[in-house]
Amino acid sequence: MPPREARRIFREGLATGTSGWARGYAQMNLLAVPEDWAYDVLLFAQRNRQPCPVLDVTDAGSAVSALAPEADLRTDLPLYRVWQDGMLVDEPTDVVRHWRGDLVTFLVGCSFTFEFALRQARVPLRHTEQGRNVPMYVTGRECRSAGRVHGPLVVSMRPIPEGMVETAVRVSGLMPDVHGAPVHVGSPADLGIADLDAPDFGDSVDAKHGDVPVFWACGVTLQAAVMASKPPFAVTHAPGHMFVTDTPDSAYRVG
Amino acid sequence: MPPREARRIFREGLATGTSGWARGYAQMNLLAVPEDWAYDVLLFAQRNRQPCPVLDVTDAGSAVSALAPEADLRTDLPLYRVWQDGMLVDEPTDVVRHWRGDLVTFLVGCSFTFEFALRQARVPLRHTEQGRNVPMYVTGRECRSAGRVHGPLVVSMRPIPEGMVETAVRVSGLMPDVHGAPVHVGSPADLGIADLDAPDFGDSVDAKHGDVPVFWACGVTLQAAVMASKPPFAVTHAPGHMFVTDTPDSAYRVG
Missing domain, CATH: 3.30.2040.10 (PSTPO5379-like domain)
Known part of the structure; x- marks a missing residue:
């Protein structure tokens, strides 16, 4: 199944773990925070690159990533988590009604x-x-x-x-x-x-x-950092319910 | 020659290219910008990781890097460049008198x-x-x-x-x-x-x-970005006059 088709099915509401979906294409962790938290998050990721390898960052308010330019980051994952002050407050299948114009989204490599x-x-x-x-x-x-x-x-x-x-x-x-x-x-x-x-x-x-x-x-690790650091607002994927990109897994192999 | 000894010689004022010095230890590009430019620089580096692999970032005002905890980033490179509004204004052997409490320093991998x-x-x-x-x-x-x-x-x-x-x-x-x-x-x-x-x-x-x-x-590439983007103030190393770290070159080889 091509990544685009998997994302369409998730966009239509199927809340399932993404392991085995669109095999051969890289899946990503997602974390969106208000713009005034973006530097601290990006720096945390730089200082902890092994757990937090940042592979793309959106401009504030944008729901589009270079890793899958046709995808909508607000709808195309199967399940999200919404956080306030480090507490889980919602686990919806899309985050359209939670979205804010000041959110910066980080996409992070996945095992x-x-x-x-x-x-x-x-x-x-x-x-x-x-x-x-x-x-x-x-x-x-x-x-x-x-x-x-x-x-x-x-x-x-x-x-x-x-x-x-x-x-x-x-x-x-x-x-x-x-x-x-x-x-x-x-x-x-x-x-x-x-x-x-x-x-x-x-x-x-x-x-x-x-x-x-x-x-x-x-x-x-990034989700645990949200829980510990308590930004006023954050969106993540639900564990195991990742963002399916258009980038082949093999693109991340060196040598 | 151990990295510490090379840095001591540069600190005492020798303005020489660092190629071949402290062989076996990684050398780094340096860029310091005011804190309100740090997010844009870090994001630029994330989006252009091949030219700009960020390997450490200091807290604002700190002249200490995890890559060589005993070193002083203001004095231990052989030659610096000081930039105002994208223009080169000084090329000193230390930047003590140029230093500001709001500078964030980026250390970036070198060929x-x-x-x-x-x-x-x-x-x-x-x-x-x-x-x-x-x-x-x-x-x-x-x-x-x-x-x-x-x-x-x-x-x-x-x-x-x-x-x-x-x-x-x-x-x-x-x-x-x-x-x-x-x-x-x-x-x-x-x-x-x-x-x-x-x-x-x-x-x-x-x-x-x-x-x-x-x-x-x-x-x-980062220095060219300073010239093109014209932050009000920046410090870089002079090309070829790098920061000698305590990290072995081999630490950056995978596989």
Whole structure:
């Protein structure tokens, strides 16, 4: 299915996770904030590039991104979250009535893109095999702050067969714009994660015998920063309900 | 020579190009602008990441970068340029008396870092062989603008033996934070460059028989944007007189 067709279906109201949709095209995290918060957000992203690789930023009030010029950022994602003072106040399928002329929208790389490369390298993805969303965890590591914006590092976790960890590290490492190599392999406790079976976002996933937990920086770090930093207003995608772009996943592989 | 020692010598007043100094450590382009211009500059860099890979941004007024925490950004480069309304007004060896409490400093990746990788791959560098600065050219390509900041793409050019162009593309492509793969191989006219012997910055360089001109995006693009966009005040490094960091060149290679 071409990205344009996927976006049309979401625009018409289907509220579904986007994993597996328009396969081969990059999907993005979305965060829109009032213009007077835009510098702090952009600087936070620059200072925390592994979780927050910014791949496009709109002009204030514009709902159009260079990553999919025909798309409307207010309607073409399947599910949004609306935030006031860091509190979730709505989870609508479009944000037309919430939109403001001063919103600057950030589009941020997503792990779905390196999963494309992991699949090509025949690295098994347990959450996909099990029909679940990837598990995500708030870690004990604080990001480098920027002005008013601060918050913890959020990671996604994939159980990987021990013999394939090196492949997974190498393959994702060639995609620095979509989180790059893992931030940690092995002990969840080293990241301050108490219980792998209780993710903060997404679903828990069953490891197979011989799997090792591998942790990648996650774009939901920006959503955690909204919760911690409490801008007066913000819009994000709902986790797993991403913006489908016209840019091929392969565009974000170097070398 | 360790980076700290190089910076000490520059701090004491030696105004020399930094090519070959503290070999193995990354050098950076520097641009400082008043805080009310910082968002436009950061957004311009995000929208033009190949010429302008931002690797650190200070808080307003701070002269300290995470890339070399002991260094003083006002004194530790060998030569600076001071700009008013887009015009060059001074070229001092330190900017202590020009410094302002509202300056935000951007540190941007430099091609010296991928030259380290080219040398390791035994790609000859003609400008180095000839003891010259790399030639840089203002192209006919306009960067994507951001608010008040706009300007042309500036490129650096290295003549490369035809049989080694593929190696040069591959090796630099693995360093996306320091301009990555070339933007063009071959015809200068395709970039709007009329005469390779008349660079806009740096020195002209003699190609050898069988060499092909290879063009990389260049951090001087930011300086050209200052000249075109005319912020009321700005400080940059003088071309070729970079900020020597404590970060190894190899930190910017992926894969």
